[in-house]
Amino acid sequence: xxxxxxxxxxxxxxxxxxxxxxxxxxxxxxxxxxxxxxxxxxxxxxxxxxxxxxxxxxxxxxxxxxxxxxxxxxxxxxxxxxxxxxxxxxxxxxxxxxxxxxxxxxxxxxx
Numbered sequence: 107x108x109x110x111x112x113x114x115x116x117x118x119x120x121x122x123x124x125x126x127x128x129x130x131x132x133x134x135x136x137x138x139x140x141x142x143x144x145x146x147x148x149x150x151x152x153x154x155x156x157x158x159x160x161x162x163x164x165x166x167x168x169x170x171x172x173x174x175x176x177x178x179x180x181x182x183x184x185x186x187x188x189x190x191x192x193x194x195x196x197x198x199x200x201x202x203x204x205x206x207x208x209x210x211x212x213x214x215x216x217x
Contacts, residue, residue: 124158131155146176153185162193
């Protein structure tokens with residue numbers, strides 16, 4: 107499975123073109139995984155495509171599968187670390203958005 111031509115085209119497209127390519131990559135990864143689920147590269151590329159969609163939980167699962175299949179390969183470990191960071195930032199942003207805003211201390215004293 108070779109994704110070079112597909113990934114190379116992404117730079118020259120708009121957002122809708124990029125999303126279509128990501129879905130194409132996921133579909134090709136799924137097809138390859140169905141034929142041979144022991145190809146770590148397919149799982150890693152699936153994780154990358156899912157990460158680009160913001161599906162970090164699913165991406166981490168794909169990276170874990172790649173790591174299980176090729177424990178000596180550093181790339182899925184690196185990609186997983188990035189997905190974990192993204193997930194952490196997303197969770198922190200969600201928590202901040204649910205916090206009740208505090209009044210400014212100076213505003214409270216002057217009232």
